[in-house]
Amino acid sequence: MTKPATAQLRVFRHSDFGFLSSFVIRHSTTWLILAWLCAWSVARADDVSTAFDQANRLYEQGKFTEAAAAYEKMFRQGQASPALYFNLGNAFFKAGQVGRAVLNYRLAERLAPRDPDVRANLKFARSSVATGATPAPSWWQRWTSRLRLDEWTLLTSGALWIWLGLLTLGQWRPALRKSLSGYTATTGVGAVLLALCLGLETYNRFAVKSVIVSAREVVVRYGPWDESPNYFTVRDGMELSVLDSKGGWVQVTDRAKRIGWLRREQVLFVPSSTGSS
């Protein structure tokens, strides 16, 4: 015979509050440390925000080079945001450094791929360089670039967990296997597709190395030495794909499939790490 269901009502007595207050008192040091950490975090965030505002003021005064230096200084704290990369890109663009502008727009796009402002400025900066300066992205690159790499990772991970969780449940409770089969199959397919997208975006990030020309005009040579004949010329802001490197030289190819060598210090490498990617 089963017991009837009962409801429980707890009356808080003074002793309960006494317990709470004594708990707080006993752990007052811990609370103080937590409160200090919170205040410190807020203060630090305020410092960064103030520095950002100051850099913005320099930009609005037309001091683009100083503004760029101020934005770059904020990166030394090891943190970044899409707005920070975006504004830095703007400052560089206005200061006439198109290559650095394109690099920072691309980094901003990594963190905020759906931000229309970032896309617009990147497009504008690329169009200010010579026509054909940027390798056209393939269809799958256009597709996978809609999400950040970490977003693809989390989606794939979530799908994987759900799929394996359903499989585990099916093994543990065979009776549920049939009713779960549809969901299992769907999540499995979803996990595979997401993993595929993740793989493509990872390939795009790490396997496809690209550089951006940062010098005003750079001569690309046939070979990796100064005596090698000139092949073609590239300009500030052009994006090239890296094929090889040797010492201080980098082998690149442009959209026209021309392959040549230029000096490492004349280009900017697109880093693999940004803020939360």
Next chain:
Amino acid sequence: MNESATLLLKFEGGLPAEVPAAPNVPGLSIASIGQSSQFNFINGQSSSILSYNFLVRAAQPGDYTIPALSAMVDGKTLTSQPLKLRVLKSGAPTAESEIIGKNAFLKLVAAKNEVYLGEVLPLEIRLYARQGNLRQQPQLSQDGFTVGKMIQQPVTKTLINNQYYSLLIFKTFVIPVKTGRLLLGPATMLLAVPHPNARVSVFGEIVDWMDATLTADALTIEVNPLPTNNVPSDFNGAVGSYSLNLALSTNAVTVGDPITLTVQIGGNGPIESLTLSSLDTWRDFKVYPPITKVETTDQFGLGGTKTFEQAIIPENADTKELPPVSFSFFDPEQKSYRTVTHPATPIIVRPGPATPAQPTIVATPTPSANEPKPAADIVHIKSRLGTLARIRAPLIQQTWFVALQGLPLLAWLSVLLWRKREESLTNNLRLRRQRKVAEIIRGGRADLRRLAAANQAEEFFATTFRLLQEQLGERLDLPASAITEAVVEERLRPRGVEEETLTALEGIFQTCNQARYAQESSEQELAALAPKVESVLRQLQRLNLSNLNDE
């Protein structure tokens, strides 16, 4: 006025008993500024001089008398003479300044007195001095002019009125920035000159110096405006005499590839300030801001070359030449504007490899109202910083994250293995029976010990028999109920089971039969039998009857 004098109170051959107090003279401010001492050894005789110095300033022009000062030296009272001091108004010539003027003077000399607006006017500030030391560079009042670098020339000697003077020339230039009759100067210069009646040391060097400010009168310069007729359209204020050269990095390019255009403007004039007319009007070219470089040939920067390097990109394969480049300036020597031009430069522009052939435009389509206009500038900066995140490698490169993804896989594999094991057990009846019998035997052994301790013989032997049946039935894959003593002979012995085991087993069976039919056993007998039963059961458990042949 605005000058100070020094009152010296010297004690020679003795020291005062106390420091003399500054005299109090109405209208004069007299303050002690310290003391100094001097030791002399002349012709074998030594002497020491102690001087007390007082700074004297006057608030009003006039004649003042500084009274005699007294001091006690070696018990005697010594008294100085009263002194008269005349304080003149500022600027009034003094005998002293006249003396200074004869020893040193300054002159301002311009190359000409009439120039055009923006024209370079060479200038000299000449210092004539018989004796003196420079205290600072000359200063020039230059309202309406910009002044160039001032460069000191080597000192020379010159004869003026039968007197030799050292001549020091400071060369510079000025450029008028407004028209009209302008005053250039005066020029002033601070010089250290010998004090009148200055003392001379034993080495012949002057001991007493004083600062003197020399002034050169201002010059009147007539600055004419530039002519307003026949002004070239690209004139942007350059005045001087210049030439133009042009060079290209290449004259054969692909559409979209850059050409570096190098324009050199050389000549005489303020080279650094020259600007080239904008090339933004060039059609079919994308033009970028130039990089400039200046090389001067003279120390003033008034002669040399300014180089403009800029990238231009042909956007059209039909482009055949670079337009002419010109530079206009006003030549003050010729009093007219001049334009130097580099003619159009032929170039070859090849179509780009990925560039489609230019279509023939029949009609310009009207842009649709729905089509967004191309952006004219970048989107403005963001005012909010947004959420900051630590700069780190992506999640997929983080070891802990990748390891975490192994958890669901591990869980699934574990459950899968467990399920397989369960299913294999379900399908393997023998294995299930084996495990069940093992459990029964475990429980049975405990029962035997309990029954033996309680001297419950009947239950003891019944349990013993049941356990033997279960174990033998499981080993022989026969129902437990079918197991009797006969199985020893019928099943076990033919399978080659050890004789010792068989003997022990037969003994237990017989004991069970005997107990069933009458014999009573004591607690000790039961207790002694229980381990034997357990031992036989263990031996039976270890029997692998599948490997033994059945006759």
